[in-house]
Amino acid sequence: HIEISAARTGNSVRLSVFNEGDGLPEEELPKIWEKFYRTGIGLSLVRAIADTLHGDCGAENVPGGIAFWFDIPDAPPHTE
Numbered sequence: 001h002i003e004i005s006a007a008r009t010g011n012s013v014r015l016s017v018f019n020e021g022d023g024l025p026e027e028e029l030p031k032i033w034e035k036f037y038r039t040g041i042g043l044s045l046v047r048a049i050a051d052t053l054h055g056d057c058g059a060e061n062v063p064g065g066i067a068f069w070f071d072i073p074d075a076p077p078h079t080e
Contacts, residue, residue: 054073
């Protein structure tokens with residue numbers, strides 16, 4: 001079971017993905033953003049996009065699975 005959601009949090013938008021099942025050992029959570037660490041290159045691409053957009057991303061074990069999140073800052077208002 002996978003759930004995807006989006007919500008405004010302050011000055012950014014948070015995209016979240018919850019994946020039902022076993023979580024990961026806490027010591028592995030920081031490593032999952034490295035290329036080819038258990039997940040191929042997908043999460044390293046998420047990290048690269050977050051860095052390019054001056055955003056952030058993370059993952060945490062939650063009851064019943066693991067939650068991944070990706071914060072994208074709001075764009076400044078367009079002025080002419």
